[in-house]
Amino acid sequence: MENLVKMRNVMKNRSNFTLNNINLDIKSGFITGLIGPNGAGKTSLIRCMMNLMHIDSGEITLFGKTHFEATNEIKQKIGFVYDENCFYEDLSVEQNKKIVSMFYNQWEDSVFYSYLERFQVPKDKKIKQLSKGMKMKFSLAIALSHHPQLIIMDEPTSGLDPIFRREFLDILLDVVQDERKAIFFSTHMTKDLEQIADYIAFMHNGELVFSDEKENIFDHYVIVKGSKKTLNEMNSSKMIGIKETSVGFEGLLQRKDLVSHDNLIFEKPSLEDIMYLTVRGREHASSY
Numbered sequence: 001m002e003n004l005v006k007m008r009n010v011m012k013n014r015s016n017f018t019l020n021n022i023n024l025d026i027k028s029g030f031i032t033g034l035i036g037p038n039g040a041g042k043t044s045l046i047r048c049m050m051n052l053m054h055i056d057s058g059e060i061t062l063f064g065k066t067h068f069e070a071t072n073e074i075k076q077k078i079g080f081v082y083d084e085n086c087f088y089e090d091l092s093v094e095q096n097k098k099i100v101s102m103f104y105n106q107w108e109d110s111v112f113y114s115y116l117e118r119f120q121v122p123k124d125k126k127i128k129q130l131s132k133g134m135k136m137k138f139s140l141a142i143a144l145s146h147h148p149q150l151i152i153m154d155e156p157t158s159g160l161d162p163i164f165r166r167e168f169l170d171i172l173l174d175v176v177q178d179e180r181k182a183i184f185f186s187t188h189m190t191k192d193l194e195q196i197a198d199y200i201a202f203m204h205n206g207e208l209v210f211s212d213e214k215e216n217i218f219d220h221y222v223i224v225k226g227s228k229k230t231l232n233e234m235n236s237s238k239m240i241g242i243k244e245t246s247v248g249f250e251g252l253l254q255r256k257d258l259v260s261h262d263n264l265i266f267e268k269p270s271l272e273d274i275m276y277l278t279v280r281g282r283e284h285a286s287s288y
């Protein structure tokens with residue numbers, strides 16, 4: 001599979017925030033999910049990828065070229081779904097489509113109308129009259145109608161009801177049936193990624209904590225649970241993050257650091273467990 005996006009040693013300083021030495025690949029044929037707590041830098045990273053924000057150093061190539069070399073060619077190949085509304089609010093869905101479609105060489109009206117119908121978005125309504133979820137559906141229909149090779153989305157599922165969210169995930173799976181295509185999107189819905197993502201990138205405080213195949217991530221970590229007494233008895237120095245409750249604790253460990261103790265329970269972590277306990281551990285470490 002080909003790397004459609006390569007980010008190498010990317011740095012970006014904003015006031016009070018730094019995207020710090022980001023190295024990330026997005027491979028064709030796969031869905032890559034981007035997770036991280038609020039303010040981790042997901043939107044900033046996506047903005048850099050889309051050249052909406054200029055990087056201070058490092059390099060980003062898309063389809064083998066930088067934006068500096070071929071920004072128009074790159075943007076033709078990307079379906080971009082953004083968190084903020086980037087359409088003309090006072091114009092109708094149809095009028096917006098007319099404007100946007102002019103920019104894309106491979107635009108196909110029939111695809112657009114079939115998605116509008118499937119998503120039940122009325123053509124004649126003004127954008128400002130659409131609900132948040134409908135605006136998102138309209139954005140998706142636009143992104144899918146010019147045959148992009150890469151779909152980049154910033155929190156596309158926010159505002160979508162659970163019924164449509166499922167359908168949306170199915171659409172994403174359909175897209176990557178074509179192995180030349182890739183999907184990259186940020187989300188707080190870690191369960192969605194457990195279902196459909198092939199790769200997961202995890203950000204915290206402007207750094208990429210990891211970016212790996214989902215299955216490798218689940219193989220790599222284990223949840224350990226036990227009583228407070230057990231925690232006091234064991235060596236917890238390898239614990240990535242710990243949450244103590246009134247009765248016991250739960251911690252995240254790399255599988256290679258597994259400790260044996262009679263009174264420990266081991267469980268497979270969810271993506272949310274990994275994210276939550278990693279962030280806890282990193283915040284605890286940085287407070288010292």
Ligand SMILES: Nc1ncnc2c1ncn2[C@@H]1O[C@H](COP(=O)(O)OP(=O)(O)OP(=O)(O)O)[C@@H](O)[C@H]1O
Nearest residue numbers: 014015016017036037038039040041042043044045
């Ligand atoms: N226009 C801006 N100028 C300066 N700093 C900004 C700007 N927008 C966001 N930031 C800062 O950049 C950091 C990363 O924000 P970003 O929106 O990239 O995070 P995020 O992971 O997408 O968060 P969320 O999950 O809340 O959407 C935050 O500290 C934020 O305050």
